[in-house]
Amino acid sequence: MKPLTGRQQSILDYIARFMDDNDYPPTIRDIQAELTISSTSVVDYNLKVIEERGYIRRNRNISRGIELVQRDRSRRGSSMLSIPIVGQIAAGLPIPVPGDLESMGTGEDADVLEVGPELIGGNPAGVFALRVRGHSMVDALINDGDIVVLRRQETAQNGETVAVWLREERETTLKKFFLEGENVRLQPANVTMEPIYTRADNVEIQGKLVSVHRSIS
Amino acid sequence: MKPLTGRQQSILDYIARFMDDNDYPPTIRDIQAELTISSTSVVDYNLKVIEERGYIRRNRNISRGIELVQRDRSRRGSSMLSIPIVGQIAAGLPIPVPGDLESMGTGEDADVLEVGPELIGGNPAGVFALRVRGHSMVDALINDGDIVVLRRQETAQNGETVAVWLREERETTLKKFFLEGENVRLQPANVTMEPIYTRADNVEIQGKLVSVHRSIS
DNA sequence: CATAGCATCGAACGGATGTTCCAGTCAATG
DNA sequence: CATTGACTGGAACATCCGTTCGATGCTATG
CATH class of the missing domain: 1.10.10.10 (Winged helix-like DNA-binding domain superfamily/Winged helix DNA-binding domain)
Structure with missing residues (x-):
């Protein structure tokens, strides 16, 4: 110019x-x-x-x-994303299934997370946010009160950080995913902590971790 | 209506x-x-x-x-904040002093973090962002590559999480601040880790932690 | 100096646009 | 039926506002 x-x-x-x-x-x-x-x-x-x-x-x-x-x-919301906070995520609770994101996404009174697109990186479709309850995910460097943004998907590439529901243990966790033959290795983001090994049919992938946001009160 | x-x-x-x-x-x-x-x-x-x-x-x-x-x-960007990413923060480096935030803040090509005001909570004046380098702040649940938002201030209330420069150790750290008589207790956000005790005149407060953002590649 | 290109100026033209006035229509009401 | 109030129409008026045109400097450039 x-x-x-x-x-x-x-x-x-x-x-x-x-x-x-x-x-x-x-x-x-x-x-x-x-x-x-x-x-x-x-x-x-x-x-x-x-x-x-x-x-x-x-x-x-x-x-x-x-x-x-x-x-x-x-300018303006054109480049601004309003991601609906559809519920909570905790160790003992399954991830809530957002009904229809579109209809509730931009509701005036709904709890939303507003972020620029650079933190999402990619298509904002199928993205939703959850508020973290409890300290069960400190191994993923995620604290109580944090807001995690997930992209809904049921499969994962090796190395992606995903939210999974462990059927046997009946708990939700957030870890890096590695499929190794019949088994799955779930590696915490914190490199000093040990991974979990479990059978592939025990993990139910809920979504891929997109971003984490923590606001200090 | x-x-x-x-x-x-x-x-x-x-x-x-x-x-x-x-x-x-x-x-x-x-x-x-x-x-x-x-x-x-x-x-x-x-x-x-x-x-x-x-x-x-x-x-x-x-x-x-x-x-x-x-x-x-x-509507639109009116409620949208563009926070300039003015540099990096790492254990061995002092926090860069943002020259004049106003002039460089909204520059077109400057690296900026766009977030909604609910993650800042309060006056956006004097707020700037830094990209985290290294794993030295995992005790504060902050990873390599995270973006931390700070509000520039040189004093702190007990319990606030602040970025401090330790003069003797010549390093930057991010911890909860407690003034205890002549000494200062610096408590990691991760409750399982031990605090640091040091003299009050050894700590140089750089700013208060406002929020943390992590985008998964 | 002559010329050309760029920026400015003053004025006028004409279409665009908000405003106003008066006359209706229609449904509800007594 | 008469009246009232909410609403719609049509037309004219007065600005508002974009556009155009001719003229004037000003700065290179040769």
Whole structure:
């Protein structure tokens, strides 16, 4: 993107400020008044330049027809993910099955975790969050009160960290998954701790761990 | 909030749809054309009603001067925080001092962590993020590659988790802080591990731990 | 100096847009 | 039936606002 002159940068800055305040773009005369430019044609001229440089998009013959292309990306919820916190995860409890994520996901009053997409990395579909109860997952460096984000899936590649339900033990755990013949090795994230070995048909994969979030009260 | 008639609800819906598509509000005549209403005065009349009901705000004599009050809350990046990742934190390294957070904070290319405000809880001023290097903080349930969010402060209340620089040992650590007379007890978050005791003038508080984020590759 | 390109300026034009006034329609009510 | 209130129509009016045009500097460039 080509650089802008000082005046053009001022105009662009003002447009951004104006839209933050007012929810709608400024008119050419708004810009003219703010920057004490003597003529609307000067503003129009510079807006054309800014548009050619790619910073804004203009809708001809439409009042306030200025859109910031820059902002569409970083701005707003468009790049913001609201992940529903559908329940709790604890050692002795099976992972709750989120009914239909779509309908409850963006509900106003529902408990949601808002994060940027860089922490999810990939398609946000099928992703949900659970609040951790108890200290049973400290071996995975996960504390009581943490929020874990999982992607629902029933199989796993070797090395992926997954939430599994152990049928015999009747408990949930969060470990790295390795299929070794008939058996499964479940390795804690904390390298100083020992893995669990069990039969493959004893583990029921609930989802893949996507991210962990801890807010200090 | 009082209910709306069908036509008024249609108008409100269309305004919301229009603003999603265009980044600016519709004109009265846009609404008129979309809903095939025969007169602009009908739209104006209904907009006045909708405004009285509290669903929108209108700016008189301003083109496209319609704002959705509903959206201001849940809307977009307004409630989204971009926290700059200003460096790394490791056992043997002092915490980098962020120069001026404001100027570099929202830079386009700067590495930023985007999270919702519920994970920060409080004023986002003076908050910055660091990427964790090494496994020296597993006792605080923090792994290599995690991102920690800190609020810059040089003092701490007992019980707060803080990032401290130990002058003698020349290393950084992240522990719960307890001032006990002349000495300081630094307690790991992991309850199974032993605390560190040291003189108060050996600890240099760098900031208070606000949150921890881990993204599984 | 002549020329060209860039940025600015002032003014006017014309379409876009909010506002207002008056006349209706329709259902509910007495 | 008359009245009232909520709502819709049609048209005109007054700005608001984007666009265009001619003119003026200003800075290279040759």
